[in-house]
Amino acid sequence: MKSSERSPAGRRPSSGAPKQGKGKKKKKRGKVWLWLFFVALLGVVCAVVGYLLVILNGERILSTNLDKLNDMEQASRIVDSSGTELSKLYVTGGNREYVMIKDIPEEVQQAFVATEDKRFYEHSGVDLWGIGRALVKDIIARSAVEGASTITQQVAKNIFLNSDKTLFRKGTEASIALALENHKSKDEILELYLNRIYFGKGQWGIKTAAKYYFDVDDLSKLKLWQIATLAGIPKAPNVYNPVNNPDKSLERRGVVLALMEDQGLITEAEKQAALAVEYVKPASATTSSDYTTYIDYVVEEAQEVTGLEEEKLLTGGYTIVTTINTAAQKAMEKEFADDSNFEESKDETQIQGAMVIMDQHDGSLIAMVGGRDYQQKGWNRVTKGRQPGSSFKPIVSYGPAIESGDYFPWSELRDDKICYNNGKYCPTDSNSKKYIGAVTMADAIKESRNQPAVWLLNEIGVKTGVNFAAKLGIELGSEDRNLAIALGGLTNGVSPLQMATAYSAFASGGALPKAHSIAKITNSSGETVYEFKAKPEQVMKETTAYYVTDILKGVVSGGTGTKAKISGRTVAGKTGTTQLGIEGVSSSGNRDVWFVGFTPEWTAAVWMGYDKTDQTHYVQKSSGQAAALFSKIMSAGLKNVKKQSFPTPSSLQEEEQPTAPDAVTGLIGEYNSQDVSVELTWTSAGEGLTYKVYRKDDTGAGDFALLAEAAETSFTDLAILPDVTYTYYVTAYDAKEKQESEPSPQVKVTVTTELESSPPPEESPPPSEEPSEQPSEAPSESPGTGTNPGEGGNGGQPGGSEAPSESPPPSSSPSSGPSVPAGAGENGNANGGANGGANGGTNGAPNNGGVVDVPAAP
Template identity: 55%
Template sequence: MRRRFLVYTVSNRDRRPQGRQGEGSRLMAERQSSGRTAPQKKTTKKKGKRKFTLRNTLIVLFFTGALVVLCGIIGYFIITLNGEKILNANKDQFNFAESSVVYDRDGNQILKLFTDENRENVEYSQIPKLLADAFVAVEDRRFREHSGLDFISIGRAVVKDIVARSAVEGGSTITQQLAKNMFLSHDKTILRKATEASIALALDRNFTKDQILEMYLNRIFFGQRASGIKAAAELYFGKEDLNDLEVWEIATLAGIPKAPSAFNPLSNPEKSKERRAVVLQLMYEQGLITKSQMDEAKAVDYDPDKAKRPNNTVFMAFVDYAIDEAMRVTNKTEEELRLGGYEIHTTLNVKAQTIMEDEFKNDDNFEKSGDEQKVQGAMIVADHRNGEIEAMVGGRDYAKNGWNRVVVPRQPGSSFKPITSYGPALQSGNWFPWSTLRDDKECFNGYCPSDSNRNKYIGPVSMSQAIKESRNLPAVWLLNQIGVGTGLEFAKNLGFNLSSEDRNLAIALGGLTHGVTPMEMTQAYSVFANGGKSVDLHTITLIKDKNGLTEYEYKAPKSKQLMSPEAAWYMTQILQGVTEQGGTGARAKVSGRPVAGKTGTTQHGIPGLKSAANRDVWFVGYTPEWTAAVWMGYDKTDKDHLLKKSSGQTVDFFTKVMNAAMKDMPKSSFKKPSGVKETKPPTGVNGFNAVYIQERGDVQLSWTAVEGSNVSYRIYRKEASEPDFKRILDQVDAIAAEDISIEQGKSYEYYVTAYDANTKLESASSAKVKVDIPIEEIQLPDDVLNPGDPNAPGNGQPEDGGNGQVPPDGTGQPDSGNPEGGQGETPGGSPGGEAPNGNDGESAPGWLDNGNSGNRNGNGNGQENNARGNKPGRGNNRPDAGNPHESSSTSIVPPQE
């Protein structure tokens, strides 16, 4: 049942009270009747305004100030009581911070970063006044005036923190630094800074300034695991007595605490020297030293041989590098990381590191020096599949001087050719391993490179062959073709920040302004090995604080395709050729694995010195799993400190370390991309034969033809005393040839290959054939050995046909120097005349063999002259100077150098 409701509306007019409102209604009605509308007025309640008088302002300020003073007093007492409480609780022991621990890749502890062995205490009376004053001048010049806190410095620090919006400025006094080192963690928080200030005030009330300075100098961190001034003096200068320190040494030590890893002279001698100059200037301005003392101390160069390292130096190069990396990723100081009780987990492969360090200790792996300066070296191994650094050694005596040469730039030589020449060419897609380059003696806008190969300037050469033999001209020629800018851009993508002065063709051969480091070379070659993808080399995987909380965990950045997979594959192919027979790195063999790599050698570059000795030698190579770089050379190169050997010694070192370190690792292979364009070379040549023909005095070569059009043949020869085969003839389109440039009593080895002019590919070598060339004995006639009376009939007179004087008709008389009638028989000339090929040859003159031996013409007319007259000879089939009379046979004349 639906209910109905009645709604009644009541007019406001019915509820208005009588009186003034009724009068208002009447007036409104009158105005409406007259046509005027009364304006509506909005009534608001007015609020009273509070007046701020001077009296009120003073009252507010008074109470505010009183509140601030009260809070300050309360805060001061709290800080004071807190500082006294902490100091009293630790007054008898003065505990040091907790040592951090480093772990290897398997979670095994390697070492603690700090032990009591790193610290030696010294009494204040044993500290020279100049040494103590130097630290005051640098670290806290108002040290003897304030009560533990320097409010001027604190104010400056607060302003800088506000500007930076973070705690970046310490503003700490010597007393505050002592408080931090004795009792506190190293984080920059307001609470920690307040506690530090409270302890500083307590220290200043309970100890004299000299006592505070003594404790400070015995506890401050000086880098390289040295804590305390005495340990630092012994470490860096080998001086146990602080009174033996010179002015420049004092200034060096005083400059270290600001940034121990950056300003210690072992790690960074140049930065240390710059910091020393700043300290000396402050000491001079505060009247501690004279200007002459300052100038003299600024000029001294640090000698790392004076350093004296502690005994606990296990895996030191790797650990020190890892600490530097940890500083970068956590934004903490070295002191904080070493003394903060952290767990630092690394990528260290203990097996590989141990093997590498053992090889560096073996002096037989390095050239012998003529004095105390050793030939140095550096090596790094990394897994390019994940970027983990497996091992590194920074030098033969890293434990002594702590100089990590893995991150020191040197000139890379030919090992840089893949970076600036071959790499960008392959990346362009216009060049391939089989592309033909030029190896000609040529200058490029005034730059005239030269080849160091025994067989120089061979003309056309494939990219694979050019890099295999490390030829210089093809690399420069190729960079000139693609453009220097292209080469620089490619190098930049691989991580090299080259100088603006390097915009020239010399970079194709590794001629750089500042050089590159083994670390950078490993990074770049890892890209080749990793299919063209970027590789982030690192040593730190995880860092936990003393409470077990994760401070940092490595996360690999997204990889970038720095070069196409096809270009990376081609690069690997041509670099594998370097490690094969005939390549400059042929001795690089790693446990039956495929190996690619490149050698590098730089000349000494000393003006006025004529020597074949070298400045730097390299080998950078990789397997499908690991990439490694090896460098050797002297730290300071001069005429007495040069390498006599070439890059072969770095190849041998690479092989020793990698073979042992990878012995039990699973083997893999380089992965070929699916889109690789690849043309097969011609099939190998069969039926190759080489025979010495005594009557002709040459070696006859023959073989079976291979299928295909535009196929020619290349003949290679090696004399027994030569290390490698040489190509002695190109583009032979016949199936036979002859070698006339031979010498009696020598042994030769030959092989032949097929070459396709369309694809510019060469086949594998044929079977090798060895040929021995005998020494021919010449029997002289009796009438020559016993000539008798020259005046007797029939002896010596031309009309009698005697043998004493040969008619001047060109039949063998050695008197004119004419090649047609000269003494020399073999091609290459004799004392009488020089044949076209320019080789020195010698045989019996034709007039001595009674007609059994002919005189072969040097001009290539293909005739032999008999001593008693002319007759057609075998020379018709033996063109000596490029004028063949028989198409199936070709004379071999070595290419002119």
């Protein structure tokens, strides 16, 4: 034997000895295959058992509920608090009509199959490829996001199941689908599908949808673009129906047409032609019914609180108990249908409006109209944001100021020509009497003066105002951290519903309720599935709500909101207008007009304006028309409602209003020809008081203006002209309490022509001996010519062009003395001297603050 044939140990290998390693490997392989066999066998057994269970479960459900195949869903009902039915939901907007498969054109069938389930004629109820794709997407998203339902599964879901996207529900849905395929033909299943699918806008079934959206009663007359539009709706009925979203509908139509082309059902040319047609809403899609806005709002709220999809909610046999007051709702719909309540438009585009009424005690929504032409599922303007104008002042300025404890209705604010933000923001308003100086909060809001609201917000801080608004349910973004919010200058605006909710806190004594239209929902078995239980949250002091209510009552009793008065009812509220602000349009018109107000029973908000404001479409009248509509509707709605009273805080006596001084008596005025002056004297009204002297003349230059403040009980007026009759009155002023008395009786003094021909005698005191605040000689012209606040005229008498239009301005309440007329600057004297105030004139109009409030005509 050669050495190469020997083993390393020098021994010849034994060919007869067994190889132990190979034997072990074979043994292991045998065990593995045995285990794999049993695992496979177990898997097959489990699969068979599972499949049988699925089939048996589907057969069981189907056999138990066979009647549902021939039963149209049980309509849900909307009722009022007494149980009176307002609406059956499945018929709202159209009746369901069943159509046999033989009467449904083949092209219609093909479009739905191509879009919803292109393997419909190939699978047995469940599309395994579709399920696999859906599972992958669900795993990636970590939630059930992909439906993967076949047409048969959709029939199973719509008839037998709820719409929850869970694995258990999907499994049951598949089992029913398999059972359906065993008992129904493909045509029968497709017929069930096309007659039960939801098309949005309250429309179920292909026939009613075709009639509603296209006014086509005979399905054979549907055109390709219409068929594709209908086939695209079921994926998301509220998104893809052409009435709500024509752009989204067109986009979805393109998807359907592309699918049909890919599957060889239409040509490219047919697709392009069908895409080019523009949808025009027919009259059949604009029918309305009673309570339409309210019912739509109820359905949306019900979806939110139950989590049910719309079609299941509407056809599940639920009873929805609402908070509606049908008398108020009917009154609102009646007045919104009356064109005389709205100003006439220049063309077919009519001015719009919206209104909502709330019970402030619990947040119940009493009535609601979303527009003059509101149709089902339409544009509900009650929930859309608009600029609120001066109606926002109590929310962001007056309310938080009173809440701070530093301000009260009788507190004096400033109405001066002031610019903020380095001169970039100079608020003004349309009042004929601008910048009247000191003015009480009650008078400032009654006359809807803008500068005091801005001045006050500047004093308390924008953050304070924003935080207070947030407590009332109105969240303002970072872009609204500025003084313009005092006048309602908001980036996104607020809705009538938000305004009514915020004002309800003032009406209820400081408690903010949660707005709701549903009291309770029960299912078809009478079991309660939802019940409203939220309680109002106290968001401000009771005294704050009381004082805000008090000043808002003044707006209605004698301010800009007088047209909102209701006979026999106490009304508080605030008007609001927003400036037009269109470049190139010189007009006193507005974008929006508001009235937000309340009685002790209900709170309401009214808005009027155009959906799109432009050079032709804007509001030409003031907020008085909104106030008048409030009065009409609330008067009718409250007719049989028991009268209540506003809550009065128990702690109110701790913050009693200071008492105003007694009125001045014994006023005497005489013309002194030698001194060329008018000398006034009067009786003292008490210790620690000063006196304010008011004057007007008979030249027609204006009304009463503040002439001077005196520490003694006498005053000498040197700023006089010949042949002019002057009328004077005097008030007492308590600087500590910031209270002014009622006006004294008036006196008249006539300056004779002797002034022109008779020079002062030599013994007259020299000018240097006159009081320092008086001019050294009689003025040579009138009025003064100062240009900025705090700058007096050049020897002129008080400017008269901006004086008040009423005389005198006494108040019947101690809380508000006479209005301080224009021309009374904070630091100026009445004679327009070197240290004169704003009465020296205000040449140059200030920049507009963006929002104004025009007083309503009485």
